[in-house]
């Protein structure tokens with residue numbers, strides 16, 4: 001398995017695969033995926049865009065992650081901005097890299113790919129904070145929650161509802177840069193996290 005850095009064009013060229021991995025990982029209905037495809041296509045052009053992909057030796061996509069710098073006028077940023085109080089807004093949203101998607105195909109989950117992808121993404125990320133949202137779940141049993149906690153993400157908002165989505169989400173954040181000394185970054189010494 002190779003971990004590679006993707007340019008915006010790299011991701012755009014593999015958009016069908018990206019949406020397929022996203023759908024499998026999140027177990028989303030096909031009709032939701034068409035809309036998501038359109039969003040991702042616009043996300044690749046946002047400032048500060050960074051992306052990584054896990055590729056098999058045959059070049060199949062096993063996982064990916066991407067994010068960009070948040071700014072007013074972006075839907076996710078505006079929802080979180082509205083929900084945070086003034087000090088928290090100032091601290092977390094002023095210079096913020098949003099981890100927008102991080103997914104691994106189910107057969108490849110639990111093998112460390114998500115950790116490697118997140119390490120690479122946060123190492124490349126511009127900004128002084130990193131934010132993300134993830135569906136509420138049992139923190140001990142959920143791979144996503146375990147991963148984010150290990151990387152030092154803390155709660156900004158819990159049981160948050162985005163308009164049009166009935167699921168509650170946690171909004172989590174951590175400071176940047178990601179230092180190799182961070183106790184969360186267990187993958188820093190693991191083989192293969194460097195991204196060409």
Ligand SMILES: CC(C)(COP(=O)(O)OP(=O)(O)OC[C@H]1O[C@@H](n2cnc3c(N)ncnc32)[C@H](O)[C@@H]1OP(=O)(O)O)[C@@H](O)C(=O)NCCC(=O)NCCS
Nearest residue numbers: 025103104109110111112113114115134141143144146150
């Ligand atoms: C979340 C996700 C990206 C993590 O990637 P991954 O490659 O599966 O994760 P890793 O192998 O790096 O392991 C992450 C954590 O899950 C734990 N884990 C592994 N197998 C597990 C299992 N069967 N049950 C619960 N936790 C498990 C790992 O031990 C690790 O936790 P730790 O750091 O406390 O040891 C991936 O599982 C995924 O795509 N999940 C579905 C989609 C999703 O939730 N995306 C994030 C939404 S924001």
